Amino acid sequence: MGSTPGTSGRPTAGGVGRRDLIKRAAALGIISVPTMSFLSACASGGGGDNDKAKTVKKTKDNPFGVAKDNDLDVFIFKGGYGDAYAKAWEASYEKKYGGSVAHSGEQDVTGKLQPRFNKGNPPDVVDDSGSKKMKLDTLHKEGHLTDLTQLLDAPSIDDPSKKIRDIMLPGTIEQGTFGGKFHALFYVYATWGLWYSNKLFKKHGWKVPKTWDELLDIMKDAKSKGIGGLAHQGKYPYYMNIVIMDLIAKTGGMDAVKAIDNLDKKAFVGNPAAERAIEAVYEIVEKGLLMPGTNSLEHTEAQTKWNEYKAVFIPSGSWLENEQAKQTPDDFEMTFLPLPLLPGSKMKLHALRTGADEPFIVPSKAKNVQGGLEFLRRMLSKEGATAFAKEASSLSVLGPEYVDESVQLRPGIKTALAAVDACPVDERFNFRYSEWYGELDVAIQNATGELMAKRITPKKWLERCQAAVDKEAKKNPDTKRK
Incomplete structure (x- = not known):
């Protein structure tokens, strides 16, 4: 946002x-x-x-x-x-x-x-x-x-x-x-998703990842070269939730999106898409693919280190390029990437929030x-x-x-608009829970901060998020998103 x-x-x-x-x-x-x-x-x-x-x-x-x-x-x-x-x-x-x-x-x-x-x-x-x-x-x-x-x-x-x-x-x-x-x-x-430097990609011969495994392979190769795989704005878990929530959506389709927005009893716990997505994201943490220190950084601090080629990917919305205008090298080639897919995903690669x-x-x-x-x-x-x-x-x-x-x-926003052009209207999605239920949004962000710092497990993340959904559902029993 x-x-x-x-x-x-x-x-x-x-x-x-x-x-x-x-x-x-x-x-x-x-x-x-x-x-x-x-x-x-x-x-x-x-x-x-x-x-x-x-x-x-x-x-x-x-x-x-x-x-x-x-x-x-x-x-x-x-x-x-x-x-x-x-x-x-x-x-x-x-x-x-x-x-x-x-x-x-x-x-x-x-x-x-x-x-x-x-x-x-x-x-x-x-x-x-x-x-x-x-x-x-x-x-x-x-x-x-x-x-x-x-x-x-x-x-x-x-x-x-x-x-x-x-x-x-x-x-x-x-x-x-x-x-x-x-x-x-x-x-x-x-538009929300991942961002990378095309200059860095060309330097190391990386190809744009289409699958989650390909994304992890790039991160692993980057780590071997002393580069962080993923930087995220640790003090503001909202950003990491772009990855988590969008992976849930692309894995489980609109049913998974609506389950969260509609405060479903299986929005997280008992939702296979949520379970697979959070396990996949946690693999980045477990395998040490995060940029060192990223969990403790302000948003602009993490983004500036990314601009300094200390990490390959960073999650953000389409305001990123404007926000980082003074910190971005002229030849950085900022590029937008819709989230790659897990096997068996219900949405296609071009689908995006x-x-x-x-x-x-x-x-x-x-x-x-x-x-x-x-x-x-x-x-x-x-x-x-x-x-x-x-x-x-x-x-x-x-x-x-x-x-x-x-x-x-700017050229970076051009790549985001091109991604929107490539995505049919009926395959674009957005979440409503963050505005409809402020306390729920806070609870999910807090759980994500703990997960990325390796203080809770994916199972505990799911349980905490589901508990927050259940609490909100008691206050808003008639929520329905068509």
Whole structure:
């Protein structure tokens, strides 16, 4: 997820032109942990309703009735995508509506915003991401999220004959729906998997692995040459869960994905796909194929060592290249790799996790809710999507056709987009549990951290994850993902 905690470098020109972006448009057919519960922290929240922003009559050009010269408060998670794109959005909003836009670019979302939510004085727009994000499921249950259905029904800025809901890639609305209502705009079109240096591959004569055994063979050969097989961002087990959860999905198919999202009694224990996948991943640990010291590293520390050719592979999302722009050698040839397969896998090699990521919310107790809604609408325009592509070298959930021809994306993201192109729409997948059930996500991450440090066995990992699923199921007995 652009949810990487950290700062990014500035994008450089390279890779993908307008024709390539348009060519991909048809193919894009879908589209660590706070210690204090936000549920308890928000229990005393209140206030903030006596000083709401002024509004005017709603029109097709101004569907939310935003009045001129109202101030707007925007909070951005400054992670893998940086926050320069948001400053461009803010300048556009100010030009249209006047007032001043207060900008905050931070990494500790919960630490900075929990006191404000408690006092009933949250920002008007929040990019809620990173390892210290607020739990969306808790915010939803506590009534802190504005229903964004009105945004979906608002006219598009570029073509008022179309509604916002009709221009976003499929899957975007479902990803941001909680309790039957659309509460979060997952704005970024992201892809997750493994990454490697093609320069390093060419130097050592390695071929792109298609099977899990071939992946391990490369890691073993790398170890013999004094290179780590796999680096991972040890202090943030979210990243290693990209490997684990995607291997479960590709081994067991969508049934395995839905079993976890639907809190099934055999989501982990008794699930052959989960059992095979976690044993396979643990083999990397047992055979000493991890980059030495990786378990104790921050995300950018691990990624920088990978950029220094101290490891062959690293898991991450498609924000990685932008985040590592300053640390990546010019001739590194960063390349994306869909997860290789275990024997008998139900999904094909080209199957991959991709879809809407990086949630933006409008707090229900914000002073300027109308301005927040309009800010999101302006993000969902060609101007907004182009600014994001230019500054973050990534695509929005509007797809490439909303990116101006002047923008060139980095070469690494080009390889990720090529992987998406190669994967039929019905073979792309995404998990929902991490947003639907914040505590479950934390529990799985914690178990993975223990597993990679060799403090628990694969069997114990399965048991801990299943126990967390069972606990969540008692609180949410009616969960169903079709």
